[in-house]
Amino acid sequence: MISIHTVPPFDITNPAEAVEALPYLLGHQPDGPGGEVFIVVCDTDERRALFSRRATVPLAGADPNTAAGDLIHFALSKLEEMGGGPAGVVIFVFPSQAGPDDRTSALGRHSAFAKTLGRCAEQHGLAVLANLCVTPTHWWFYGHSDAPTLPAGTPVHGPQNPGPITMDAIAKGLPTPPSAAEIIAAITPASGADADKCKAALLKAAQSRAAREAAHGKAVEEARFRATLDRLLRDGGDGTPLSDLKPVECAELILGLRDRHTRDVAAEYIEPTELARARELWSLLARRCVSDRTALAAAPLTLAGITAAASGDLMAARIALQRARAVDRAYVLADLLLQMLAQDGSISGFLEIVRAERAERRPRA
Numbered sequence: 001m002i003s004i005h006t007v008p009p010f011d012i013t014n015p016a017e018a019v020e021a022l023p024y025l026l027g028h029q030p031d032g033p034g035g036e037v038f039i040v041v042c043d044t045d046e047r048r049a050l051f052s053r054r055a056t057v058p059l060a061g062a063d064p065n066t067a068a069g070d071l072i073h074f075a076l077s078k079l080e081e082m083g084g085g086p087a088g089v090v091i092f093v094f095p096s097q098a099g100p101d102d103r104t105s106a107l108g109r110h111s112a113f114a115k116t117l118g119r120c121a122e123q124h125g126l127a128v129l130a131n132l133c134v135t136p137t138h139w140w141f142y143g144h145s146d147a148p149t150l151p152a153g154t155p156v157h158g159p160q161n162p163g164p165i166t167m168d169a170i171a172k173g174l175p176t177p178p179s180a181a182e183i184i185a186a187i188t189p190a191s192g193a194d195a196d197k198c199k200a201a202l203l204k205a206a207q208s209r210a211a212r213e214a215a216h217g218k219a220v221e222e223a224r225f226r227a228t229l230d231r232l233l234r235d236g237g238d239g240t241p242l243s244d245l246k247p248v249e250c251a252e253l254i255l256g257l258r259d260r261h262t263r264d265v266a267a268e269y270i271e272p273t274e275l276a277r278a279r280e281l282w283s284l285l286a287r288r289c290v291s292d293r294t295a296l297a298a299a300p301l302t303l304a305g306i307t308a309a310a311s312g313d314l315m316a317a318r319i320a321l322q323r324a325r326a327v328d329r330a331y332v333l334a335d336l337l338l339q340m341l342a343q344d345g346s347i348s349g350f351l352e353i354v355r356a357e358r359a360e361r362r363p364r365a
Contacts, residue, residue, distance in 0.1 A: 032180035088127035
């Protein structure tokens with residue numbers, strides 16, 4: 001039986017309330033693409049949540065023991081740092097959204113991993129307070145004889161279907177956590193006919209860029225790139241609606257961001273008068289990158305993550321940086337920023353460096 005106190009301050013007494021509290025514990029609605037596991041480690045004597053951890057569910061065919069062992073060993077190490085004591089874990093598995101949202105499909109997708117994780121926790125002395133499968137609309141128990149009998153599972157309470165936790169959050173004035181699906185949609189590259197237009201624009205921009213560099217040199221092309229960014233972003237930009245940028249104009253910016261130096265220059269637009277517009281621009285460029293499999297998307301996704309973090313939207317920052325790392329595993333900056341978010345909960349140290357470099361590189365007249 002679950003009986004824990006959490007931060008934000010909720011009293012959770014059953015699995016349904018634990019699922020309803022998830023958006024507040026995660027920082028966003030659990031409506032993303034899934035394929036993740038989220039554990040909450042609790043002090044079972046004082047009935048309070050101690051810390052949490054999220055990870056990617058291992059791919060089909062991979063050994064579930066390795067991923068399960070890594071998560072539980074992290075939990076045990078953290079507990080030891082905190083002085084030990086009786087502890088339990090609540091396990092939430094978010095199935096990948098590759099199939100229908102029904103009991104058989106959702107439960108089956110990661111059942112082996114969920115059960116392995118539960119066994120691993122118990123073998124190391126952690127009580128399994130609940131082991132749950134959660135989709136955006138329903139939830140189920142893993143491996144319990146009293147699993148819900150409804151074919152669609154138990155409905156998830158939330159903003160459109162409020163239960164006691166949601167009502168408590170409203171009473172406490174807590175904002176509704178954002179939708180992960182909406183965050184992802186804002187930075188998802190084009191597909192279908194739109195992708196064909198973006199691909200054509202990138203080809204045209206690449207040809208034009210090569211011709212300009214051949215005629216005038218790379219330094220002149222970099223200066224042209226910086227001037228365009230200044231016009232669009234510096235001190236709020238010139239007011240041009242970013243949505244009016246032509247595909248070839250977006251393509252030229254995307255290609256310009258391939259260079260590390262120009263990407264670092266682009267990261268400098270983080271002052272209050274620039275931040276919202278810069279965030280809009282990087283998200284727009286990420287959507288114009290043809291597909292989320294192209295390495296071209298890594299730079300605008302990373303910049304979208306930087307501006308989101310600078311705005312205080314850490315959830316959006318993590319999503320953008322994770323997608324940047326997914327499209328280019330060798331993209332070091334995205335990986336470093338994710339590590340900073342995991343360790344410090346901010347990228348303030350990185351932003352200080354960026355501001356210092358901007359002051360040195362482009363002092364105001």
